[in-house]
Amino acid sequence: MALDRPRTIPDDATPRERELLAENARLRRIASALMERVESAGVAGAAPYAAFEHAVLLAEQVRERTEALQQTLAELHAAKAEAEAANLSKTRFLAAVSHDLMQPxxxxxxxxSALEEHELPAASTRLVGHVGRSLQDVEALLGTLVDISRLDAGVLAPDVAPFPVSRLLDVLAEEFRQMAAARGLTLHYVRSEAVVASDLALLARVVRNFLTNAIRYTEQGRILLGCRRRPGGLEILVADTGPGIPEAQREAIFQEFQRLGERRDAEDRGLGLGLAIVDRIAGILDHPLRLASVPGRGSLFAVRVPEGRLPAAPPSAPAPAWEGDLLAGMRVWVVDDDPGICEGMAALLAGWGCAVRTATGLAALEADLDAGAPDEAADVLLVDYHLGEGHPDGLAVAARLGERRPGLAVVVITANHDAAITGLARQRGYGCLLKPVKPLRLRMQLVALRGGSG
Structure with a gap:
């Protein structure tokens, strides 16, 4: 190669010229060695410069494609973040407005419920029944939607506390016994005196979905609601004599909008979200689920709840023996900023024999009391937690009225599932009910308060 031929040094070259020519020869030797390396590492059969240029071109293409890929990934991350922010905003909004949705x-x-307590003509009774069932459907669908939104928004925090499991299951058994009878089924309930530690409202949602599905898919036979002792806890189970669940579908039914079978009659308005909610709530509570089923013979759904221990309570005086209706003569104050709810609550409680005084706020109730008989008192206060912007909340109202009426029993009513609210109510010895209020649960709460069991 011409690159390798040494140049002749002229005789008349100066020392500086001789030095530069020698350095030039050295650089030529280095360049020659580098070219040999390029040639040996190049593409087989290609010229060394062509191989070198090919390698440089490939490197440039890799760099350009890497930059394009990084740009695309950045755009995807930005789009994903924007979609997640929009979805979170939607779910947080729906969770936040649940109170306004539940009020009407x-x-x-x-x-x-108040109408059902009256003696009505048969035609009117049927109409009231249809209205009641339609409202129950709306409540179930809206409650499911709100629950999913709260779970997606991450605003559902459990309020774990010890309580007798009968406090939960007694109410559910009475409620679903009537629903089962309406479909020609028998609900068998095995009562337990065990104490568990869980969030009562969230656990109720789990067991309620078990019972709803058992009644929905069982054509004939019976439903069983009961408990079994397990190591370190109690298993609450619901079993049925329905069609059973094929093994291939046992995981899918816990996913959103997955429903078993082809049942689509007028009474079946579910969204296929019940067991998806169950699965998420069980995860939040860290309560293991269990499913056992034999196709053609029935299914069993169970949730295992840790054992709890109730705090020691001082001995109380024996409860008075009330005659007649358990709630007859009970004096109840109702405070809710919605006049419609006040009126509806008054009608329902009056039908149970209670003496009711309602108000849309603390100031209105105190003014009403000051204008009435000075010795007028109440046995129970039913107070909404959210009483409007700029007004004290239900806990503050309960504390103020408790000063006026020492020993006043309190039940806080709220559409907010915030664990902090239920926790504060429990710490103060108050009962707590979630909207929309189920009349049966309210009645059992009042009966418990009148009986002195709290």
């Missing part, structure tokens, strides 16, 4: 539904349920 709560009032309607109270009015229909």
């Amino acid at each position: 539904l709560n009032a309607a349920r109270l009015f229909t």
